[in-house]
Amino acid sequence: MNGGNGIAIDVKGLTKSFGGREVVHDLSMQVKRGSIYGFLGPNGSGKTTTIRILCGLLTPDSGEGTCLGYDIRRDAEKIKRQVGYMTQRFSLYQDLSVRENLEFVARLYGLADARGAARDMIKRLGLSGREEQLAGELSGGWKQRLALGACTLPSPKLLLLDEPTAGVDPKARRDFWNEIHALAADGLTVLVSTHYMDEAERCHEIAYIAYGHLLAHGTVEEVIAKSALTTYTVTGEDLNGLPGALTGKPGVDMVAPFGTSLHVSGRDVAALEASIAPWREKSTLHWQKSAPSLEDVFIELMSRSTDNFQ
């Protein structure tokens, strides 16, 4: 039933177009069971579409694969029983209370004791005392918690979370990630899309997707290593004029301010160093060669993909 090889998601060559525009292009990926897989990419890069294909909400134009060992084209109904999908927009019933929403989900999945299951989940979510509150009246963080509770209620084997932490405060975000790690420790596979770099670094593996193309994947270290990017961190008093002066110079692929410092990166080390040489002399500036951050890598990937696909 599950392919037995420890792979939860195994898809090849997924392609999907809307109105002649290719949203997902020839996407292949593998997600190990029990792992947390981060899905990164700019807005409109095809993350949501890919997730919807995986849970049977969209049929791919071409490509094939399995999700929990079930064929994504033929067995959508079986996949739905074992997958919890948390949509980007809050999609529980706003005019139903916390308890009623959970009982609805429990009944739909055929849980023998829907009321009991809902009661347990309310306790687990820390929503005791709010069970009769309407879902629409909860704060953003509680809504997101409730949504996660609703999709884990039927004990799924795979969770698909589409930007679950968008618009949620840092404390709630941290609690949320602790919970996801706990669920993964119990053997649940989690695929989560996000914009946040710190969240990407909390994933076992990540994939970067832009304009429908999968550009990089692997562990965070692998992705950084594969980028072959050289980064200099510049600190000093007079940084304001520097980005304008450096941008466009040979070998300088990216200049990005990070707080009081500036990251200058390029793939061609020799050209980069030649270009920055005049400014390295300056006593007011301090140059240090450093490993690129994940964000550097992604911004570089993004600017490169813009050149290629737009």
Add this chain to the structure above:
Amino acid sequence: MSAVDHPTPLHEIRERFGFLRRSYAMLIKEFIQLRRDRVSFAMIVMLPVMQLLLFGYAINTTPHRLPSAVLLQEDSDLARSILKALENTAYFRFLYEVHDVDDFDNLLKSGKVLFGVEIPRGFERAVRRGDRPALLVAADATDPVAASSAIGSLGMVVQTALKHDLYIGDPPEMPFEIRAHARYNPAAASSLNIVPGLVGTILTMTMLIFTALSVTREVERGTMESLLSMPIKPVEVMFGKIIPYVLVGFVQAFLIISIGVFLFGVPVLGNLFLLALLSTLFITTNLSIGYTISTLVQNQLQAMQMSMMFFLPSILLSGFMFPFAGMPAWAQFVGEALPLTHYLRIVRAIMLKGATMQNLRFDALALAALMLIAMTIAVTRFRRTLD
């Protein structure tokens, strides 16, 4: 508070009766949502009551003090006495007294008066001789309901009034003949027809709109995405969304028929249980059609427009407004495809004629067929994916 310490106790999942369970889950959800939507909930009661009272009274109440004219060709005591009697009924208010036929006709034609009473020359003498002369009452029957009640009262009222007239004494029969001409519309409709017809019309309108919005509402609120990602089948969604409103429709039908019987005195000659049964069938048919609409449209505005597109022919071609038999063949053909047509026959026949299931077989079957067609379209049209 976190899942770290308390992993979910695995709840047993039952596979048996999955269809019923999932439909039930949907049904409960719809009920709660309906209950919470106070405006909609109030409308369930207010809409039929308001419509019935407005329509019912506007149509049923016998109008009083209708503007009238008299064509007096003889100024006798008897003529004066008859006019007085007519005015005493409070149905008529004599605004004009003319002596020329052309003036009389013009008053009626221009709509200045709805009634004209013509007392011919030599009327009193003819009455005394026992010739039973004619007293002509001309009515503007473009508004048949207004005219018919007044006309209906004429004979009795005049006779009663004259009983006490010294000139006539107490004759065993009418001393003169009242000849009523319903001008412009000789066949005045019976107002008893209206209340049973309203049952069907009100139900069509409310039921259609309730379900026509149900699927699009989920799409627009974004809840459809999560609903589709759960293991529920289109048929289950449909039943879950239709059944709560069957009850709502039943309550409405009960309200309308009760008001019709107790306030407007419409009889129920047939079997009340049969009426309830076939009304439920009609309600379900309309809900299915509304649900079908909601699977065909993109948003709630389109759903409302499409409901109206269905509602208008229902009113015009079902026999509610115009007699079905009088419509051209193509219109009758369209009418046969509308549930309201069949229900009007059913409800009128049961309430007014005491019809039995035997008489209504065809119309009941037609309703069931329309319901099944609508449900089939709805289930096949329901999009299981977001493609």
